[in-house]
Amino acid sequence: xxxxxxxxxxxxxLGAVILWGGVTLVSRWTGGGPTAAPALADVFQAAKADSVTxxxxxxxxxxxxxxxxxxxxTVNDFATDSGMVSxxxxxxxxxxxxxxxxTNPANQAAMGVSKDSAWTLSxxxxxxxxxxxxxxxxxxYATAYVRLPGQDRVYLANGNLRSEVTRPVAxxxxxxxxxxxxxxxxxxxxxxxxxxxxxxxxxxxxTLAGGEAVDKTAVHDILDELSGLQAAGFVEKGDTxxxxxEGAHVLALSASGDTLGQVTLGSGKADRxxxxxxxxxxxxxxxxxxxxxVPERKTVVSVAKKAGGVTTAKRKPAASTAKKKERLxxxx
Numbered sequence: 001x002x003x004x005x006x007x008x009x010x011x012x013x014l015g016a017v018i019l020w021g022g023v024t025l026v027s028r029w030t031g032g033g034p035t036a037a038p039a040l041a042d043v044f045q046a047a048k049a050d051s052v053t054x055x056x057x058x059x060x061x062x063x064x065x066x067x068x069x070x071x072x073x074t075v076n077d078f079a080t081d082s083g084m085v086s087x088x089x090x091x092x093x094x095x096x097x098x099x100x101x102x103t104n105p106a107n108q109a110a111m112g113v114s115k116d117s118a119w120t121l122s123x124x125x126x127x128x129x130x131x132x133x134x135x136x137x138x139x140x141y142a143t144a145y146v147r148l149p150g151q152d153r154v155y156l157a158n159g160n161l162r163s164e165v166t167r168p169v170a171x172x173x174x175x176x177x178x179x180x181x182x183x184x185x186x187x188x189x190x191x192x193x194x195x196x197x198x199x200x201x202x203x204x205x206x207t208l209a210g211g212e213a214v215d216k217t218a219v220h221d222i223l224d225e226l227s228g229l230q231a232a233g234f235v236e237k238g239d240t241x242x243x244x245x246e247g248a249h250v251l252a253l254s255a256s257g258d259t260l261g262q263v264t265l266g267s268g269k270a271d272r273x274x275x276x277x278x279x280x281x282x283x284x285x286x287x288x289x290x291x292x293x294v295p296e297r298k299t300v301v302s303v304a305k306k307a308g309g310v311t312t313a314k315r316k317p318a319a320s321t322a323k324k325k326e327r328l329x330x331x332x
Contacts, residue, residue, distance in 0.1 A: 037097050037100070037155060039148055040097045040132070040146065040148060040155060040157075041097055042130075043130045043131075043132050043148075044092055044093070044095050044097075046123075046125045046130050047089065047092035047093065047123060047125075047130070048089065048093070048125075049068075049085070049086070049089040051125050051126070052068065052089075052123045052124065052125055053067070053068050053124050053125070054066065054067050054068065054123060054124045055067075055088075055121075055122070055123040055124075056120075056121075056122045056123070057119060057120070057121055057122075057165055058119070058120045058122075059119040059120075059165070059166060060116075060117065060119075062166075062168055062169060063076075063169075064076065064167075064169055064172060066080070066085070066172070073085045075169060075172040075173055076169055076172075078173045078174070078281070079173065079174040080172055080173060080174055081171075081172060081173060081174050081175065081176075082174075084167070084171065084172050085172075087164065088164050091159055091160050091161060091164045092161070092164075094159055095157050095158065095159035095161050096157070096158045096159065097146075097155050097156075097157055097158075098143070098155060098156040098157065098158050099155065099156055100153055100154070100155055101138075101145065101154050101155065101156050102152075102153070102154040103152050103153050103154075104152070105152050107154065108135075108147070108152075108154065111135045111136055111145040111154055112135030112136035112145060113133050113134070113135035113136075113145050113146065113147045113154055115133075117135070118133040118134060118135050118147075119133070119134045119135075119162075119165045119166060120132075120133055120134075120149075121133075121134055121165055131148070131149055132146055132147075132148065133146060133147050133148070133149060134146055134157075134161060134162055134165045135147075135154070135162075136162075137162055138156045138157075139156075140156075142158065142159060142160050143156050143157060143158055143159075144156070144157050144159075144161050144162035145157075146161070170233060170234060173234065175230050175231040175232075175233070175234075175283070176228060176229070176230060176231075177229040177230070177231055177263060177274055177276055177279075177283050177285070178226060178228075178229045178261040178262075178263060178276055179227065179228045179229070180226045180227055180252060180260050180261045181227075181260075182223040182224075182226055182227045184254050184255075184260060185201065185223065185226065185252045185253070185254070185260060186200070186201040186253065186254055186255040187199070187200055187201065187252070187253040187254075187257075188222060188250065188251070188252055188253075189249075189250070189251040189253070190222075190248075190249070190250050190251075190294050190295075190297075191248060191249040191250075191294075192247070192248040192249075192294045192295075192296060193247060193248070193267075193296075195296075195297060197209070197297045197300065199214065199219060199222075199300070206219045208300065208301075212301070212302070213301075213302035214300050214301065214302050215299065215300055215301065215302050215303050217303075218295050218299050218300045219300070221292040221293075221295065222250070222292065222293060222294075222295070224292070225289060225292050225293040226250075226252055226261060226293070229263065229274075229285075229289070229293065230289075231274065231283035231284055231285055232271065232283075232284045232285060232286040232289075233283070233284040234281065234282065234283060234284060235273045235282040235283065235284050239284075241266065241268075241271060241272070241273050241284065242266075242273055242282060244266040244267045244268050244272070244273065245266065245267050246264055246265070246266060246267065247265055247266055247267025247268065247272065248264070248265040248266075248267075248272070248290065248294040249262070249263070249264050249265065249294070250262065250263050250293055250294050261276070262276060262277060263275070263276050263293065264276070265285065265290060265293075265294065268287075269287065270287040271284055271285065271286055271287055272284075272285050272287070272290055273285070
């Protein structure tokens with residue numbers, strides 16, 4: 001075979017390889033027929049917070065129903081954490097459809113996109129429902145298997161879609177118990193374990209009622225919690241925590257005596273239930289937050305006052321010793 005003929009065969013073979021590669025890529029994308037990728041992309045394009053009116057997420061163990069009422073959202077008829085809702089729509093907006101990974105229905109169960117194993121995401125836009133099946137995590141970080149109902153083509157979605165879809169109901173709910181402008185708080189009434197005290201504000205200085213000095217750190221902790229008291233979770237039916245009697249109370253008042261916020265807590269040593277007027281939800285408050293929100297009176301007493309007492313006690317022997325030395329020193 002001549003060198004010229006050999007070169008011609010190499011060129012032909014190379015061309016065949018390039019052509020085969022192109023056909024393969026197209027086939028992978030289209031699945032050998034009408035593609036589902038554009039339809040999937042349309043689902044994500046339609047998922048905009050200002051146009052979606054409702055979202056339904058149904059999984060093997062949980063069901064989430066989000067509804068928009070004006071500018072606010074509810075989840076299973078509870079108030080939502082606005083940050084979680086924002087993250088959800090941000091994830092949908094940034095999710096990209098990747099490669100086609102399967103056209104064989106027998107693979108769907110292993111990928112978690114079969115009818116009985118997938119998480120079903122559906123949302124309404126202008127009276128039209130858009131539905132997507134979300135499966136297991138893909139082979140790469142922040143990927144998940146997805147497909148459209150009634151279609152066998154499974155694609156890889158790039159983004160944190162699965163973590164958003166599998167979020168439990170409690171994580172969607174608003175956990176903020178109270179949120180006050182603490183600059184307006186001028187009086188705080190605290191009751192804990194049957195004992196009570198009142199904190200008063202004068203300009204930027206706080207004292208106990210009666211003028212006794214207070215620990216600035218303890219007062220700062222109370223105000224910090226009142227500025228955005230965050231629950232650890234919720235007290236559900238059958239939770240033994242709900243049976244505990246009232247054990248603590250905090251009331252924040254303005255300079256004119258108006259109630260700015262109040263929280264009632266259950267008794268106990270660790271987590272406690274917490275309620276606030278006008279809210280039907282019973283929250284679970286972590287024990288360390290309880291100690292910051294309603295500290296015992298002894299922890300509110302000024303550290304400076306305690307230190308002063310110790311210092312005074314130490315000075316007395318010193319003064320006595322000085323007098324003793326003075327008596328023993330001979331006069332000239």
